[in-house]
Amino acid sequence: MSSADTKRIARRVADGCLVAIGVFTVAHIAFGPAAGTIDDHGVEGIISFVALYLVVGVYAWIGRMIVVRQPGNTIGWLLLVAPILATLAFANGDYVNLALVKHPGTLPFGDAAAWLDRWLIVPAMYVFVPIFLLFPNGRVPSRRWRPVLWLAIAAPAVTIISFALTPGRLTGAFSDLTTVQVMNPLGVSIFGNLMSVLTLVGGLASVVAALLALAALVVRHRSSDADVRQQTRWLAFVGVACLLLFALSFLATAVFGDQSWQSGAMFLTMFFTLIFGVPIACGIAILRYRLYDLDVVIRKTVLYAALAGLLLLVFVAATWITTGLFASASKGKLDLVAGIAVGVLVWPLRRVATRIADRVVYGGRATPYEVMTQFAGRVGGTYSTDDVLPRMAQILASATGATSTQVLLRIGGDLQVVATHGTTDVTAERFEVRHQGEELGALAVAMPANDPLDPAKEKLIRDLASQAGPVLRNVRLLEELRASRQRLVAAQDEERRRIERNIHDGAQQQLVALAIQLKLAEQLVGRDPDKERELIAQLGSQASAALEDLRDLARGIYPPLLADQGLAAALEAQARKAAVPTTVHADGVGRYDRDVESAVYFCTLEALNNVAKYADASRASVRLARADGHLSFEVTDDGRGFDAAETGYGTGVQGMADRLDAIGGRLTISSTPGEGTTVLGRVPVEGRTS
Numbered sequence: 001m002s003s004a005d006t007k008r009i010a011r012r013v014a015d016g017c018l019v020a021i022g023v024f025t026v027a028h029i030a031f032g033p034a035a036g037t038i039d040d041h042g043v044e045g046i047i048s049f050v051a052l053y054l055v056v057g058v059y060a061w062i063g064r065m066i067v068v069r070q071p072g073n074t075i076g077w078l079l080l081v082a083p084i085l086a087t088l089a090f091a092n093g094d095y096v097n098l099a100l101v102k103h104p105g106t107l108p109f110g111d112a113a114a115w116l117d118r119w120l121i122v123p124a125m126y127v128f129v130p131i132f133l134l135f136p137n138g139r140v141p142s143r144r145w146r147p148v149l150w151l152a153i154a155a156p157a158v159t160i161i162s163f164a165l166t167p168g169r170l171t172g173a174f175s176d177l178t179t180v181q182v183m184n185p186l187g188v189s190i191f192g193n194l195m196s197v198l199t200l201v202g203g204l205a206s207v208v209a210a211l212l213a214l215a216a217l218v219v220r221h222r223s224s225d226a227d228v229r230q231q232t233r234w235l236a237f238v239g240v241a242c243l244l245l246f247a248l249s250f251l252a253t254a255v256f257g258d259q260s261w262q263s264g265a266m267f268l269t270m271f272f273t274l275i276f277g278v279p280i281a282c283g284i285a286i287l288r289y290r291l292y293d294l295d296v297v298i299r300k301t302v303l304y305a306a307l308a309g310l311l312l313l314v315f316v317a318a319t320w321i322t323t324g325l326f327a328s329a330s331k332g333k334l335d336l337v338a339g340i341a342v343g344v345l346v347w348p349l350r351r352v353a354t355r356i357a358d359r360v361v362y363g364g365r366a367t368p369y370e371v372m373t374q375f376a377g378r379v380g381g382t383y384s385t386d387d388v389l390p391r392m393a394q395i396l397a398s399a400t401g402a403t404s405t406q407v408l409l410r411i412g413g414d415l416q417v418v419a420t421h422g423t424t425d426v427t428a429e430r431f432e433v434r435h436q437g438e439e440l441g442a443l444a445v446a447m448p449a450n451d452p453l454d455p456a457k458e459k460l461i462r463d464l465a466s467q468a469g470p471v472l473r474n475v476r477l478l479e480e481l482r483a484s485r486q487r488l489v490a491a492q493d494e495e496r497r498r499i500e501r502n503i504h505d506g507a508q509q510q511l512v513a514l515a516i517q518l519k520l521a522e523q524l525v526g527r528d529p530d531k532e533r534e535l536i537a538q539l540g541s542q543a544s545a546a547l548e549d550l551r552d553l554a555r556g557i558y559p560p561l562l563a564d565q566g567l568a569a570a571l572e573a574q575a576r577k578a579a580v581p582t583t584v585h586a587d588g589v590g591r592y593d594r595d596v597e598s599a600v601y602f603c604t605l606e607a608l609n610n611v612a613k614y615a616d617a618s619r620a621s622v623r624l625a626r627a628d629g630h631l632s633f634e635v636t637d638d639g640r641g642f643d644a645a646e647t648g649y650g651t652g653v654q655g656m657a658d659r660l661d662a663i664g665g666r667l668t669i670s671s672t673p674g675e676g677t678t679v680l681g682r683v684p685v686e687g688r689t690s
Contacts, residue, residue, distance in 0.1 A: 010071035014064045017080045021060055024087035025053060031094035034102065052090070055275050056083040062283035074138035075286060078131050079279055085124040092117055093174025100180050114170050114182045119163035121173035126156040126206060128278065133213035136231040136285045141220045148216065152209040159202030166195040231285035238277030245270035388471055389419035396443060396464060397421045400457045404428055406444040409472055415442060418475070422446075429453060431461050435469030443468065562601055566591050570601055571622055578620070579612035580637070586624040592631060592685050595663055600624075600633050600683060603656045603667070607635035607679040610652060615639025615677060629686035635679045641671045656681070 060083045066076030096117050099110030130152050133140060140149050167187030170177060221232040249270055389407045397405040406428060407419040418441075428446035432439055443465050447453050518539065562570035568586035575582040591597070604622055611620045617639030625632050656679075657667040665683035 006071050007068065011068050014067040014076075014080060017084060018060055018064060021056060021083050021087050024084070024091045025056065027091035028087060028094060031091060031098055034094075034098055051272070052086070056087060058276055059083040059279045062279045065283060066286050069287060070138075072138060073286060074134050075131060075136065075282055076138075078127055078134075079282060082124075082127045085120065085127060089117070089120045089124050089174045092120065093172065096172060096175035096177070100182060101176060104180070111182060111185050114172065114175065114177065115164065115185055117172050117175050118170050118184070119160045122156050122160050122163060126159075129156075129206070129210045129213050131278065131282065132210075132235070133216050135217060135220075135235055135282065136228065141216050141223070145216055148209065148212045151205060152213060155202055155205035155209050157202075158198055159206060162195045162198035162202055166199065234281040234285045235278070238273065238281045241277065242270055242274045245273055389475065390421070392443075392464070392468060392471075393419045393421035396445065396461065400445060400447065400453075400461065402445045403448050404444075404446040407441065407468075407472075408444060409441040409475060410439060431458075431465050433465045433468050433472050435473050440469060440472040559601070562597060563594075567597050567600060567624060571604055571624070574605060574608070575622065578608055580608075580615075580617050580620045582608065582620045582622060584622045584624075586622075589624045589626060589631070596631060596683055596685055599659050599663055599665065600631065600681065603659060603679075603681055604633050604635060606652050606656050610679075611635070611637045611639065611677075615641075617676065626685065629684060630682045631685045632680065632682045634681075636676065638676045641673045641675050641677050643673060644669060644671045 059079050063076050063079030063083075066073055067080060070076060092113055095107065096110065096113045099105075099107035100114060104110075130149070133145070133149060133152055140146055165184075165186055167184055167189045170182045170184050217232055217235065221229055221236070224232070389409075393405045393407050396402065402422065404422040405420070406417050408415040408430070409418045410416075428444035430442040430444045433441045433443060443461060445453065445461060447457075559570050561573055566589075568584065568589055571586065572584045575584050608620065608622070611617055615637045617637035620635065620637040623634040623636070625634075653667075653669065660667050660681050660683060663683055665681060668680045668682075669677065670680070671677040
């Protein structure tokens, strides 16, 4: 059977369950007035009817949603069975009252209905126990818990059998049989003692099974992943909330009395929290609807509970103090004074209750709102990497409870750690930081083993990462600028050392040799005219060579031709010397500032050198143009090309990019394997023309 068929059958069965609930509900409403359920209790009876069917509707609605979406999850079927048993029990109880008490003999099967009423309460009450055992996936935590499931089924079954077969007078669970005597039609007197023993055994076994079901929920919580833990927290929250409300109810009873409206309100709140909380918690956890919003719910619950408790304490204290000071005052005046005290202290107590709620929910961590606010405030003040990024790592650690956090920045092609908080952990999980579609870095978080990442924390980290995008972009620009300056300084130092080596190894040695030979020529004057003329000729040749070397060295620093005639002439002269046939197109290009012309000149030479070394090209071209306030140069070859996406900048290309960046320019390289390479540079020249 396919999944679609299974879901279709499950939907039909669930709809059949809803029909059964509707039939029993109609019967209950029809029998209720005649049976005295409403007439005898007035407004209280109407309220109980409304509350009952509101509960029935919640159980039926959530149960059907779970069954339709997850037919194999037993929890959904149990939530559907619970309202069926409840409505059947109430309708049957009213029928018993009609048939045996209000109008005896008018309706058939009164004794059978009374017998059903005797034991129907057992499954109606015990249907909740398997929910805790099987929550949230409809299966026991492990194979070792299967005996507990068998016990959870067998214990109420034994109790039902003992209730159904116990001889003697029947007592009503949902009916009132105190005024009539109805004997158990299936009771056998000789089995009386046995049924009493079975009743005791079944009851004790049911209690044990219920306790073990709660233990199974605890074990499942401790041994499961983050999602299952969050699912079990919803059901656990209902239990804790009920215990808290029970404590407040007990306090209200002790202060105001058992019959006070305060005590009744607290008890009803606790009761409806339990009745409504179980199906709602199951629905949220199993269907995973807003599964990770539990922190918000708990915080609000703790906030209002703490505020109610504090206000109650203030009211009691104010009443006690005013009674002691004004013993002769009337009760109305004392209540007025206590009420004024409560009203004045509402806002301060609310702040105290808020702190209590935040402490309970988030412990020592900052709330998500505080995290975003702190970071936004820090970003608004500075972009310094010495302040923002370490602060970001610290806030991230305090918000998530992580043992280690890191802020990583992508510089070039590598991710570099620029800020760390806590111990270094190589197993940290990374979250990308992107801005305008570009990956700028990452946030790395390492969680303790007993508190792993969950989607709520992941959402907080991703929200922080989205705020960190503009910051990392500015930080990266600063880092790239700093690195570019360092490369420029290093290049200048290297160039200075190169010039020094060239002078030392070239022109200086030639001049030293020239000086030595001049002294030798001085000694030959007037002694050997032929040798003297030969030596003078050599000295002239050496002087010319030294002069040429000095000119070549000067051209490497700043070519005289570039200074005299501009870019076009200087590049055409270099093109004639190039290893690859090169053409230069420079129509309409005039003269510009010295820094612009030198940057374009040396970048073009570097590009031509790369063509000669790596391109394996048959020709190259250089094109100069001016447009839109920019001077551009383009060096194109027909060589073998390369994959620009996988090949990073070498030192030569990086030097070109740094040189252009220093004067506000930009370098772009495009290449395709087998189709050559194009190096394009643009430099702003508006207002800089010489």
